[in-house]
Amino acid sequence: MEKVKEELKRLLQEGEIKGVLGFVPSSSPQKNRVFYTENPDDVSRFTVSLFNTPNLTTYLFRFKDKGKIALFLRPCEQRALNVLISEGKIKREDVFVIGVPCQGAVDPFRLEEQVDAEINSVEVKDDKILVNNAISVYIKEVMPYSCRVCEDVEEDVDIKIDGEDKRPSHEEYSKIEDFDKKTPSEKWAFFKETFERCTRCYACREVCPMCYCEQCFVDSYDPLWVEPGLSLQDIMSYHLIKMYHMAGRCTNCGACERACPENIPLSLLTSMLAHRLKRDFGYISGKNGTQKVFLGEYHYEDKGDFIK
Amino acid sequence: MDTKDPKILSFLCNWCSYAGADLAGTSRLQYPPNVRVIRVPCSGRVNPQFIVKALRDGADGVWISGCHPGDCHYNSGNYFARRRFYIMKELIEFVGIEPERLTFSWVSASEGKKFQEMAIYVTERVKKVKDKKSPLYKEI
Numbered sequence: 057m058e059k060v061k062e063e064l065k066r067l068l069q070e071g072e073i074k075g076v077l078g079f080v081p082s083s084s085p086q087k088n089r090v091f092y093t094e095n096p097d098d099v100s101r102f103t104v105s106l107f108n109t110p111n112l113t114t115y116l117f118r119f120k121d122k123g124k125i126a127l128f129l130r131p132c133e134q135r136a137l138n139v140l141i142s143e144g145k146i147k148r149e150d151v152f153v154i155g156v157p158c159q160g161a162v163d164p165f166r167l168e169e170q171v172d173a174e175i176n177s178v179e180v181k182d183d184k185i186l187v188n189n190a191i192s193v194y195i196k197e198v199m200p201y202s203c204r205v206c207e208d209v210e211e212d213v214d215i216k217i218d219g220e221d222k223r224p225s226h227e228e229y230s231k232i233e234d235f236d237k238k239t240p241s242e243k244w245a246f247f248k249e250t251f252e253r254c255t256r257c258y259a260c261r262e263v264c265p266m267c268y269c270e271q272c273f274v275d276s277y278d279p280l281w282v283e284p285g286l287s288l289q290d291i292m293s294y295h296l297i298k299m300y301h302m303a304g305r306c307t308n309c310g311a312c313e314r315a316c317p318e319n320i321p322l323s324l325l326t327s328m329l330a331h332r333l334k335r336d337f338g339y340i341s342g343k344n345g346t347q348k349v350f351l352g353e354y355h356y357e358d359k360g361d362f363i364k
Numbered sequence: 365m366d367t368k369d370p371k372i373l374s375f376l377c378n379w380c381s382y383a384g385a386d387l388a389g390t391s392r393l394q395y396p397p398n399v400r401v402i403r404v405p406c407s408g409r410v411n412p413q414f415i416v417k418a419l420r421d422g423a424d425g426v427w428i429s430g431c432h433p434g435d436c437h438y439n440s441g442n443y444f445a446r447r448r449f450y451i452m453k454e455l456i457e458f459v460g461i462e463p464e465r466l467t468f469s470w471v472s473a474s475e476g477k478k479f480q481e482m483a484i485y486v487t488e489r490v491k492k493v494k495d496k497k498s499p500l501y502k503e504i
Contacts, residue, residue: 235458243460244499273413281413289502293416296455300412303451325458332454351451354443360433362453363446364469364482 060154060217061099064126068096073152074123077112078102085178087164090115104128104217106162106180106195111311113137113265116146126152130161131209131223132202135307135342136265138209142345143305145268148212155213157221160195160203163314167198200310202323205229207308207330210344229331235324247292253318254291260312260322261298266305273297299325304333304350307342370424370490372398375414377407377442380431380472387476388483395483398490399427406430408441412452415466419456419500425465425490429482432470442470461500462493 067073075094080101082089087109093099112127113136119125129137134153140146162185168175171187179186185193196204204227235243258274261267273281274294282293299306308330313323333339336359339350376382382403388395404410407430415426428449436442449468457463467486471479497503 238460240457240460240462243458245460247459279417281417283502287502289420289500292459292500293420296416296459297413299455300448300452325455328454328458329451332451336450351444351447354440354447356433356443358443358446359450360446362450362468364467364485 057104057217057219060215061102063215064154065096065099067126067152068094068099072124073126075119075125076102077115077119077125077127078154079104079108079128084164084175086162086167086175092119102128104156106159106185107164107178108161109164109311109314110263111136111265111309113140113146114263114311116140116151116265117268124150124152126154126214128154128156128217129213130156130158130309131211131221132158132206132307132309134211134213135207135209135340136309138212138342138345138347139305139307139349140265142342142347143349148345152215153213155211155216157217157219158206158223160199160223161310161314162195162198163200163310163319165314165317166319167193169319170198200313200323201231201321202308202310202313202327202330205232205308205327205330207334207340207343209342212345229327231324232328232331235328248288250320251291251295252288254286254295254320255318256286256291256294257317259315259317263311263315264302264306265309265311266302267298273301295322295325299329302326303329304339304341306330370398370487371400371422372425372427372486372490373402373418373423374399374427374429374486375402375404375407375410376471377409377430377437378403378405379437380435380470381429381479383473384429384471384475384479387473388479391476393476393480395480396487398487399483406436406438406441407445408436408438410445410449412448415452415456416500419461419465419498420502422501424498425467425486427467427469427482427486429469429471432472435472461498464489464493465498 077092079088080091088107111133170193176188283290306326308326310323418426430442469482
């Protein structure tokens with residue numbers, strides 16, 4: 057990490073990169089703050105930890121045409137960048153990628169819910185987090201499901217932080233396969249219970265690097281895809297259509313779930329998309345920057361047995 | 365027709381399935397009146413969001429039909445549509461909406477008989493779950 061910071065400082069001073077985007081500790085220890093700097097002296101403040109919540113590629117759109125920006129990216133976030141590159145939204149030469157050894161990412165709201173007290177300090181100890189020097193919580197329990205089923209990326213980084221890549225174990229989508237065995241009414245009951253809490257604050261949309269549309273379908277009045285209001289039907293319509301737009305683009309980084317103040321298990325839906333595309337099409341979104349977008353291409357031998 | 369009978373919204377592609385429906389009509393093949401047809405230029409015109417919107421607004425089932433693979437009037441519309449429908453079908457089933465409510469088919473302009481059979485099949489399928497409304501349906 058120190059070596060990388062030295063290098064970033066040098067690059068900033070020599071003007072090779074315009075700025076650095078990363079995380080610095082904030083007043084809440086369970087979530088670090090996004091921080092952008094063009095000052096070489098600020099580079100030492102950056103931190104890499106489990107508590108870096110959002111996906112930094114989302115912020116790249118704010119720095120369009122500003123010059124080369126360096127940013128810290130986990131493997132899933134590198135895949136998100138690859139998707140944006142293959143969609144022509146961002147140029148690879150405008151970005152300086154700092155590869156981060158990933159340990160997963162903690163959902164701050166879920167941690168708050170588990171601890172049920174004000175969080176003053178957090179400390180990572182093996183597979184547990186020690187909160188306020190008193191309560192210990194398993195990391196696995198406060199992580200989005202997507203962190204347990206993440207896929208590998210064909211690495212294309214400019215500089216890499218040394219460190220062990222200890223991503224949580226790969227579970228091979230067993231939870232999704234178990235969920236598939238339920239009956240429709242059981243499934244709907246589960247979604248009713250969890251998604252009823254949705255207040256449609258659209259935090260999941262704002263934090264998503266793939267949601268860059270100038271006008272979102274939920275803001276459209278004609279056609280009115282989703283009516284305003286908090287009925288379960290409208291909430292589910294919103295999430296269904298949003299997930300459809302995520303197909304083959306979502307890299308299952310889990311940022312939406314970590315941003316959700318109601319702890320809705322959104323990554324169950326995104327993991328399901330990843331599972332289906334991998335199982336039936338052998339497609340892993342954002343594997344590299346040259347792969348075509350899933351819905352933008354077709355093969356003659358695509359799966360078609362569901363059509364009579 | 366009983367008001368309790370299911371309403372099925374169907375999107376038929378202009379060049380194949382809609383012509384297939386025409387053939388079924390001119391051949392005097394009877395098919396259930398539950399099927400309400402919207403003619404679209406191509407199955408690729410059908411945005412899968414239509415499915416969500418239809419179920420949300422009161423359709424009991426949705427049937428989408430287009431040209432067989434390789435027969436598309438616009439060369440590749442149905443190939444793109446196939447991938448989109450796959451995603452939407454998986455999502456709809458995953459959240460617990462009955463899979464019977466959603467049917468896709470390829471019907472060509474010469475398959476009047478197949479159109480009739482499909483219309484009967486779709487109606488019977490939706491009738492199986494008709495005793496309760498779609499979970500996505502919101503009464504006004």
